[in-house]
Amino acid sequence: MTIDTVPAAPSPETLSRESHPADRRDSGALAVRLRGVAKSFDRQSVLQGVDLDIPSGQFVAIVGRSGCGKSTLLRLIAGLETPTAGEIVVGNGARLDATAVRLMFQEPRLLPWARIGANVEVGLTGRPVGRNAKNLALETLASVGLAERAGEWPSVLSGGQKQRIALARALVSHPGLLALDEPLGALDALTRIEMQDLIERVWMAQGFTSVLVTHDVTEAVALADRVVVLHGGRIAEDVSVDLSRPRRRGDAAAAAIEGHVLDRLLDERGSRRRGGAAVAGCVGER
Numbered sequence: 341m342t343i344d345t346v347p348a349a350p351s352p353e354t355l356s357r358e359s360h361p362a363d364r365r366d367s368g369a370l371a372v373r374l375r376g377v378a379k380s381f382d383r384q385s386v387l388q389g390v391d392l393d394i395p396s397g398q399f400v401a402i403v404g405r406s407g408c409g410k411s412t413l414l415r416l417i418a419g420l421e422t423p424t425a426g427e428i429v430v431g432n433g434a435r436l437d438a439t440a441v442r443l444m445f446q447e448p449r450l451l452p453w454a455r456i457g458a459n460v461e462v463g464l465t466g467r468p469v470g471r472n473a474k475n476l477a478l479e480t481l482a483s484v485g486l487a488e489r490a491g492e493w494p495s496v497l498s499g500g501q502k503q504r505i506a507l508a509r510a511l512v513s514h515p516g517l518l519a520l521d522e523p524l525g526a527l528d529a530l531t532r533i534e535m536q537d538l539i540e541r542v543w544m545a546q547g548f549t550s551v552l553v554t555h556d557v558t559e560a561v562a563l564a565d566r567v568v569v570l571h572g573g574r575i576a577e578d579v580s581v582d583l584s585r586p587r588r589r590g591d592a593a594a595a596a597i598e599g600h601v602l603d604r605l606l607d608e609r610g611s612r613r614r615g616g617a618a619v620a621g622c623v624g625e626r
Contacts, residue, residue: 369517369547370396371394371396371430373427373429376425377413379409379423385573387409388573397547398566399543399563399564401559401560401564401566402551402552402554402568402570403553403569403601404569404571418517419436439464439515440516441517441519443520444507444519445521448506450494455491456481456493456497460508461474463480463511477490477508483508484507484542486505506523507535511542511548517551518549522555523552524556525554525556536559537586540585540586552564561581561601566580567597569604569605577604579600
């Protein structure tokens with residue numbers, strides 16, 4: 341098994357509260373506002389009356405049981421779906437640049453016929469960079485610790501390295517909003533932790549707004565400023581994660597927050613067993 345290594349983390353002083361990206365308004369981070377958002381597919385309701393505010397530069401994680409609308413909510417925020425009802429405003433409401441919002445998927449989706457550097461350059465599509473594309477790609481590869489692999493083919497990379505390339509592709513255009521749809525779910529435990537650390541470091545450095553969908557409550561608490569619990573197509577709870585960075589795994593305060601979120605998710609499962617129709621709205625794998 342290949343274990344990826346990434347550059348050493350900055351010191352706690354570097355990642356202190358004073359350096360939180362939400363305080364750097366020149367970063368281009370985008371705020372998000374949802375009001376009364378609903379989404380249906382083939383007359384089946386997936387989301388109902390969702391109200392959510394995400395300040396610019398904040399990191400929000402969305403958790404919930406399978407099929408209760410997490411990925412649909414993320415795709416709505418990223419502009420890949422249109423709400424059936426309600427309003428979504430990203431930024432100041434003006435038409436966004438094509439590269440302002442990026443989405444990172446669970447699978448890397450690299451182009452097998454293109455070298456690694458060229459795969460990262462794909463993230464610049466829609467941005468007029470001209471001859472600077474290669475330099476921007478190399479700089480972003482350096483930020484994920486893989487600058488020396490730019491001339492190689494994706495087929496020689498491990499799973500964790502491929503996801504780091506996918507992250508570089510998403511970040512090369514310096515988006516104001518990065519949406520992450522369970523991007524680490526297929527990785528082994530150690531590589532997943534390293535990728536979590538990498539995502540946190542890059543987010544702290546660039547200051548973009550980030551929205552993560554994950555089934556892993558520990559991951560949500562490790563990365564996010566807030567954990568939004570989605571249930572039955574609605575927001576059941578919005579939990580603040582007021583912990584300093586970088587966060588220590590096994591920290592008692594983090595464990596308490598994880599326990600609270602898990603209790604809420606398990607309570608929902610109990611309600612399903614007891615009430616049946618009380619949780620109508622969880623459908624398929626949306």
